[in-house]
Amino acid sequence: MVALRTAALAPALLALLAGAPGALAQTPAPPAAAQASEIRIGLIYRPAPAPSSYDAQAAPEDEGLAGAKLAIQDNTATGRFVGQRYALDAVALATAAPGEPAPQSPVEAARELAAKGLRFLVLALPADEVLAVADALKGSGIVLFNAAAPDDRLRGADCRANIFHVAPSRAMQTDALAQFLAFMRWRKLFLITGPQDGDKLWAEAMKRSAKKFGLQIAAERPWTFGPLARARGDTPTRAEALVFTRGLDYDVAVVADEAGDFGDYVPFHTVDPRPVVGTQGLVPTTWHPTLEVWGAAQAQNRFRRLAGRLMRPLDYQVWAALRTVGEAAFQTKTTDPAALMAAIADPAFTLPGYKGVALSYRPWDHQLRQPLLLVQPQALVAVAPEQGYLHQRTPLDTLGIDLPETQCRLTKS
Amino acid sequence: MSRHRMRPARAAVVAAALLAAPAHATTVYVSNEKGNSVSVIDVDSLKVTATWPVGRRPRGITVGKDGSLLYVCASDDDRIDVLDTKTGKIVRSLRAGPDPEQFIAHPSGNPLYVANEDDSQVTVLDIEKNKVVAEVPVGVEPEGMGLSPDGSILVNTSETTNMAHFIDTKSFQVIDNVLVDARPRFAEFSRDGKFLWVSAEVGGTVSVIDVETRKVVKKITFKIPGVTDEQIQPVGVRLTKDGGKAFVALGPANRVAVVDARTYEVQKYLPVGQRVWQLAFTPDQKLLFTTNGTSNDVSVIDVEGLRVTKSIPVGLLPWGVAVSPQ
Numbered sequence: 161m162v163a164l165r166t167a168a169l170a171p172a173l174l175a176l177l178a179g180a181p182g183a184l185a186q187t188p189a190p191p192a193a194a195q196a197s198e199i200r201i202g203l204i205y206r207p208a209p210a211p212s213s214y215d216a217q218a219a220p221e222d223e224g225l226a227g228a229k230l231a232i233q234d235n236t237a238t239g240r241f242v243g244q245r246y247a248l249d250a251v252a253l254a255t256a257a258p259g260e261p262a263p264q265s266p267v268e269a270a271r272e273l274a275a276k277g278l279r280f281l282v283l284a285l286p287a288d289e290v291l292a293v294a295d296a297l298k299g300s301g302i303v304l305f306n307a308a309a310p311d312d313r314l315r316g317a318d319c320r321a322n323i324f325h326v327a328p329s330r331a332m333q334t335d336a337l338a339q340f341l342a343f344m345r346w347r348k349l350f351l352i353t354g355p356q357d358g359d360k361l362w363a364e365a366m367k368r369s370a371k372k373f374g375l376q377i378a379a380e381r382p383w384t385f386g387p388l389a390r391a392r393g394d395t396p397t398r399a400e401a402l403v404f405t406r407g408l409d410y411d412v413a414v415v416a417d418e419a420g421d422f423g424d425y426v427p428f429h430t431v432d433p434r435p436v437v438g439t440q441g442l443v444p445t446t447w448h449p450t451l452e453v454w455g456a457a458q459a460q461n462r463f464r465r466l467a468g469r470l471m472r473p474l475d476y477q478v479w480a481a482l483r484t485v486g487e488a489a490f491q492t493k494t495t496d497p498a499a500l501m502a503a504i505a506d507p508a509f510t511l512p513g514y515k516g517v518a519l520s521y522r523p524w525d526h527q528l529r530q531p532l533l534l535v536q537p538q539a540l541v542a543v544a545p546e547q548g549y550l551h552q553r554t555p556l557d558t559l560g561i562d563l564p565e566t567q568c569r570l571t572k573s
Numbered sequence: 574m575s576r577h578r579m580r581p582a583r584a585a586v587v588a589a590a591l592l593a594a595p596a597h598a599t600t601v602y603v604s605n606e607k608g609n610s611v612s613v614i615d616v617d618s619l620k621v622t623a624t625w626p627v628g629r630r631p632r633g634i635t636v637g638k639d640g641s642l643l644y645v646c647a648s649d650d651d652r653i654d655v656l657d658t659k660t661g662k663i664v665r666s667l668r669a670g671p672d673p674e675q676f677i678a679h680p681s682g683n684p685l686y687v688a689n690e691d692d693s694q695v696t697v698l699d700i701e702k703n704k705v706v707a708e709v710p711v712g713v714e715p716e717g718m719g720l721s722p723d724g725s726i727l728v729n730t731s732e733t734t735n736m737a738h739f740i741d742t743k744s745f746q747v748i749d750n751v752l753v754d755a756r757p758r759f760a761e762f763s764r765d766g767k768f769l770w771v772s773a774e775v776g777g778t779v780s781v782i783d784v785e786t787r788k789v790v791k792k793i794t795f796k797i798p799g800v801t802d803e804q805i806q807p808v809g810v811r812l813t814k815d816g817g818k819a820f821v822a823l824g825p826a827n828r829v830a831v832v833d834a835r836t837y838e839v840q841k842y843l844p845v846g847q848r849v850w851q852l853a854f855t856p857d858q859k860l861l862f863t864t865n866g867t868s869n870d871v872s873v874i875d876v877e878g879l880r881v882t883k884s885i886p887v888g889l890l891p892w893g894v895a896v897s898p899q
Binding site for chain 1 (some may be wrong): 672690691693712713714731732733734735736738747750752755756775776777801802803806825
């Protein structure tokens with residue numbers, strides 16, 4: 161141990177003696193370079209803004225970050241048996257405030273972590289920022305994990321070889337939902353689409369999934385009534401039906417509302433008694449507090465002890481990204497970044513993730529294959545892929561964009 | 574105080590029960606994870622003769638050396654319940670560390686080695702003194718527990734670390750770690766102590782490890798027509814005394830694989846109930862019992878004829894199974 165540390169310090173001392181100005185400015189030697197057996201993983205995220213004085217369902221400030229901490233703990237527990245150590249460098253990006261200098265951009269944050277020697281960065285950021293970071297770090301050999309952005313273009317026309325996607329794409333989410341609806345024979349859909357860009361993309365994905373699984377868009381309306389679901393506390397509402405749901409022939413209402421502005425207002429406000437699914441109601445997701453099979457109960461307990469709250473989908477996705485690095489390091493018994501990247505991209509690589517089957521990355525677009533949970537607020541309703549949906553490779557490839565239809569052309573980064 | 578006075582009375586009741594009961598036959602005990610109970614099956618009649626309430630989330634289950642006591646991990650109550658097999662009453666509860674899941678007893682009957690799933694450790698428990706002798710840190714979510722026939726090496730598998738940890742039972746030190754496939758659930762030594770079989774639930778394989786060199790010498794895979802690879806999730810493994818056959822429970826594939834333990838060839842897949850996890854032989858190894866979690870039943874396999882002869886409904890979500898030594 162002592163001998164190793166001395167040897168590792170030597171290059172830093174040499175740099176100091178040589179009078180390198182950069183080395184003098186940085187008091188501690190770059191950790192990743194100093195410890196051959198240590199893997200430092202970066203996380204760049206935007207903490208949720210402080211909630212209003214009363215918000216029953218505010219996102220916690222450490223959403224995502226707590227998942228990273230759990231993964232470091234899990235990786236370390238295994239790492240100590242193989243001489244590997246894990247550490248986290250988390251960067252919380254501030255939101256721009258009027259009159260103040262522009263806060264650090266994701267690209268600046270990523271460059272800073274790269275300069276510290278980090279080779280694996282997890283991003284919990286929107287699609288445009290993910291792309292900006294990926295392009296800024298192109299050719300650096302740094303591997304990025306997209307833990308939050310569901311945009312299909314990141315796995316399609318705008319795909320990048322240096323990104324692995326842990327977050328399920330919109331196409332995977334809507335395919336999971338469509339499989340469930342087809343299984344239940346609820347074929348006639350009434351699609352209600354919100355005003356935001358993400359809502360429109362979600363609705364497009366839903367239409368593609370409907371076609372794929374033999375469902376029919378029986379009616380379609382834009383939502384133009386504002387964030388009624390968010391106003392629930394301001395005005396006591398009374399029983400009333402949304403007039404625009406009158407006179408339609410459908411089995412199930414599908415809401416496309418990624419921001420959560422109105423989707424929760426639709427159930428019980430339709431003229432006809434119809435279930436609501438989509439971004440609210442019955443939703444496809446990666447994680448839910450009611451998941452306890454496949455060992456998930458243990459992960460839920462570990463998380464709750466660590467964070468003092470329930471694990472959320474973003475926590476799980478960030479956890480899965482960091483565990484991917486750990487799993488590759490255990491399986492290859494190395495901490496060499498280049499070897500780990502090759503291992504993760506290898507089609508034979510698998511990641512256990514409390515879903516009853518091994519997860520893996522699709523070679524054609526680097527999307528994590530994973531079962532998705534179909535949940536309502538207090539219960540797990542189903543798990544996609546539903547039984548009977550078969551595929552020549554794995555049933556998991558019935559969710560999302562398959563090899564023959566992908567627009568992604570991965571080129572060496 | 575009053576407890577002491579009760580004793581003669583209770584002894585009389587036990588004696589009466591003994592006199593009334595027929596000659597003791599081989600008995601199978603099944604822990605029902607969601608039923609918080611143990612189902613008792615008589616091997617001669619293959620019927621459930623009693624259902625005993627135990628602590629919450631019973632999983633690991635084993636019978637003491639002489640068959641008089643039954644040990645059940647009550648995972649959610651952080652204890653091991655000890656039941657009198659004649660009365661079905663809990664006679665004591667042992668401190669087993671947090672979330673005990675599986676355990677194995679030393680060949681002499683004491684101590685008990687317990688995997689604490691939520692706490693990344695193995696607890697060594699003196700069951701006579703109800704005292705923790707040692708706590709051995711292992712990987713995340715320790716589960717499978719195997720003991721070499723001479724009792725010198727304890728093996729624990731950790732489900733999230735994906736390793737078989739070899740532990741010296743004298744020094745309580747981890748002496749080696751062997752990486753296996755994802756989510757190792759069960760560890761079983763061959764009778765000669767030379768090989769260790771470890772199932773990997775998510776990996777879909779069984780690794781056979783040479784105990785001397787601690788290298789994986791064979792990885793057994795399974796293929797079943799009409800069943801996806803994802804559904805093949807090996808959990809329980811049992812080897813016959815003669816070293817000829819291995820039985821592997823394949824979880825949601827709803828099959829038990831029969832493997833030639835010398836050539837490692839899969840010979841047959843026996844259809845059983847849904848989500849089959851744990852297995853136990855009768856002492857004469859003529860029958861093998863399986864716990865089928867989703868269908869809430871136990872399948873009985875004729876070991877000689879390699880056929881499933883019966884399914885017996887038990888409690889909710891049967892998890893573990895143990896058989897009395899008689």
